[in-house]
Amino acid sequence: MIPTRAHRGWVIALTLLAALVLTLFPLPAWASLLRPEWVMLVLIYWCLALPDRIGIGTAWGMGLLLDAARGTLLGQHALAFALVAYITLKLYARIRRSPLWQQALIVLALVFIEQMLVLWITGMIGQLPWRWSYLLPTFTSMLLWPGVFLVLRHMRRTLRVT
């Protein structure tokens, strides 16, 4: 059976757009410190669910878009997202079979890698006074992973995204 290529691709695009909106949505300063890495979470989900459709290229493109939206150095998030997508693609079969709480721990590690890479690059170009609060999004991302996973899986199943 030959898989049709563009099968409900708009659902994936819509979830990524929603993640982008959530990332840009203005929050009070204390809440914005806790803001999870929405785009990263959604990308990790689609890499796990459809590893032959969503991969390094999509992650890289979303990263570049995020760089333009946030006014960071072009390529900074692109690099971090591509690396995390790569790790996810290499391990997807194993991650998919683990229970949700273990997945959350793996997501913690993945988002930590992404955050450290972004912070590292920001630090290298000399724009960053270090604060421990920069690691908070990693933990909120982990806590929100089960929710994101269940919602997106429900969407994927009911809308039959393949």
Place this chain on the structure above:
Amino acid sequence: MKPLFARGSYTTLRLLVFALLALALMTLDHRQHRLDSARAALSLLIYPVQYLVDLPFRAGAWMADSLSSRTSLLRENSALRNQALLQSAGLQKLSALENENTSLRELLQTSLRVRGEVRAAELLAVDLDPFRRQIVINKGSLHGVTPGLPLLDANGLMGQVIHVGPVSSIALLITDPSHAVPVQVSRTGLRALALGTGASDRLDLPYIPTDADIQVGDILITSGLGGRFPPDYPVAKVVSVHHDPGQPFASIRAVPTAHLEHSREVLLVLGETGPPVPLPEPAPPAAPQKARPGGDKR
């Protein structure tokens, strides 16, 4: 069932290609600012998303406007009319003063100060990089915005434009940790640098000797040195001066006068910046005696 390893063998290669591409982009963007057109194109792509995010806030403001009662509108209207009357009375005096100032400057043969054109813009309510202090405004190169334009609100200097897209721009606030404004204490003329700290209500003034004349309550204005910001706009107010005898410099904090977190309407100053001036000489106190009416060429 799709093949398990559809792309498997190329994954590493793809990562390498994309990582190299990202590194090349970052180097170009950071070192040479060659990517301004790419950034402008991407900003056009992202503008609908930003507009979408901003929409609820716009709608909220519209609702508040259309649902406010007639009496409150009338009250606001009369208050605004009073304010306009007071300000236009002040302006009459100002134009006379400005003329006087210009002729005095001609006598002193110092550079003339031209009032620049000011254009209003609106902020988009979107969050940017949490590590930095930046804002998005709804005017871009199609409206004549160029990188480096100063940004004001009604109370003082806010920052400067750094990235320009066709219909939107990103501006760096004066509180960003990588930002510095050349300022002057308006009371004494003491020059200093106001550095951003990353906190929204704090600027630091380093490198001021402990015996310098600076007090709590002093207003800092732009000095115009460096040619980026026009001179004489209020920037901040000194809130604490701490002299530590063991340190060579005083530690001085100031609060920006502009409402950086609340203003939605901002002003762009077009035209006043001009070419970088070769260090404008502060007029020495003895100058008025030397300069004769009519202007000696010497």
